[in-house]
Amino acid sequence: MLEQAVAAGDLDAARSAAQQLWTAGDHRFDAQLVLLVDAMRRSDWKAARVFLAGRADKAGMNPVARLIVPTFQAWIDVGARARRPDRHLMAAAGTRAEPALMLQIVLVHAATRRGNDAARLADEIGLSDRLSQLVARRAAATLDRAGEGAAAERLRARIVLAAGEREDPMLLLPDQPVTSPRAGSAQWLGLLADSLARTPTGDAKLPLLFARAAHWLNDEDWAVRATLVEALIRDGQEGAAMALLDGLRGKLPPVLAMRQAELIADSGNLADGLERAAAAARDDAPRALLVRLADLARRSGDARAASAAYERLDAALGEEDRALRSSLLLARAELKLQADEWDAASPLIERAVALQPDDPVVLNFAGYSALERRKDVQRSIARIEAAWAKAPQNASITDSLGWAYFLTGRTDEAVELLEKAQRGEPDNAVIVEHLGDAYWQAGRKFLARYSWRAAALLADAEMATRIEAKLRDGLTPATVAP
Incomplete structure (x- = not known):
């Protein structure tokens, strides 16, 4: 009691x-x-x-x-x-x-x-x-x-x-x-x-x-x-945490108003969460709140709001904020890539690499983004290899390198790396689909279909359609993963 x-x-x-x-x-x-x-x-x-x-x-x-x-x-x-x-x-x-x-x-x-x-x-x-x-x-x-x-x-x-x-x-x-x-x-x-x-x-x-x-x-x-x-959130009482903040609506300090906005977004109401976050981070908000606003804007899928949040954050950064500025550039590039604007994204990516040339996450993003679009394949592979050398236990980077080798015909090496990536993140649909494609290319068609079926359980609509075609017709140039 x-x-x-x-x-x-x-x-x-x-x-x-x-x-x-x-x-x-x-x-x-x-x-x-x-x-x-x-x-x-x-x-x-x-x-x-x-x-x-x-x-x-x-x-x-x-x-x-x-x-x-x-x-x-x-x-x-x-x-x-x-x-x-x-x-x-x-x-x-x-x-x-x-x-x-x-x-x-x-x-x-x-x-x-x-x-x-x-x-x-x-x-x-x-x-x-x-x-x-x-x-x-x-x-x-x-x-x-x-x-x-x-x-x-x-x-x-x-x-x-x-x-x-x-x-x-x-x-x-x-x-x-x-x-x-x-x-x-x-x-x-x-x-x-x-x-x-x-x-x-x-x-x-x-x-x-x-x-x-x-x-x-x-x-x-x-x-x-x-x-x-x-403490309530940690105890699984998100509703009680929300109620505690709701009772003070209009009086909350900006940092608590931002926390309220995040909880609203976490509950599934991203639009309302973003609106509250924007109000919490108005005027001369500290950088920490701008970072959180930008993250909520990205989650909301509102490209215009995300772009505006990134621009405000960029203006708040100093010369010493190289790592954060690099991450921000990649986030802005991701918005451009989602809109299929490679020419606008590429300069942002290169600026991020210039700021953090030895960061494996930055190198992997740069290499894989270009590789997906078959841009400058050799330099892309070199960047992914450099990222993997620095972080060989990172499943996403391992997947990137395995996929790069698949695309350039190094199938056996691709299978080995993609199997390792899949062991690291067995619930990552992208990795599992990549592995299925590599198995097919290696002639291991039973394992390919097994992997595709596993990926289909985790897939979004576009991936699910592509996998359905592969399960029916086998791998074709039109159904190779991006």
Whole structure:
């Protein structure tokens, strides 16, 4: 019942189930966190201390508890107006002076009207990782609120330097100061949920628990809302994630409006998704949002919208963005190829190769696009061979080289490479059809028909028609794959 209530976001049901477990002596972590959050929502600092200490015998061994206990102890003391609430965080930060925890001390100082101490400490903290940069954004906004604007600006300047060119959606959310114990605990839980969700092999339940608890503490925190949306999606609750964003329609920051647009597109409504994305990325949108707009435009199949998005993104790139500019050129070339405009696509492809001459994906795209149209076959093959030499385990590049050899009569080599490509991507209809054609050319007609039938199960309408003809008449010049 507790786990289901947390998943559904039903605090009343979660509290009831947690209280029953706690009273029965089952002091499990999720029950502790729900009861702790409920006590803080009621400003019952005495009860909050009781619940926080309820698993003290396990806290020394539980890494999850170690993450939250010092911060909650500090904020509970702030709420209870206890002396030196920062002592818990100072002890937890230890001699290593963990920057994210030290920045929590900055927040606590500011909340207890020790603005000068907060400013001095903020100047001393290095921003060594993503978590510290995200906490620093909240600390800067809080310093502003405390009247320490100069210290806030110095901290923001260091966030920009530490973040570099990384385009993190969390860094695009509005700055929000931390002004209360509930807000302080919520921002920390939300950041932990975000970090836990980024663990590739992690469980979806713990990030969702932390994100739910954070949202119950402060549902006006944009970072918490963004984290809960992602936790719900990871838990398979796309509908609940959509509902959370729909309830704030018209008030969403651009980065969350873009996430909403992507979810709408993922649900099958590409046109509406693209319209929302365009609205989210209007005016002087940051590059990260333009990248996402361009991707949605490409997915939508709206060539005009995609072209416009690519042009806006291209204008936003600097000289140092060689890799991204190269990818953008290939995306623009792909639009031209879809419209059967080789002469317009070719210069874009060559510019991409000039920017990234050693990139296997770029070389393969350049070689295969030309090979499909039987343009400059020898140079195309040379480019694909160079791509394969750099990435021999890439199934798409292996397929390209095998197909290049098929087209130039090197059938045995083609079969060997296409078999390898098919093992790498057995559900790729293009690769499977290529292999069938190569088998036929090699005289292995039973295997050819077997491959064609497998490809037909995955094929689009055009491919299915071509394969039907091959199954009926065998391979002919008219039915060879593109």
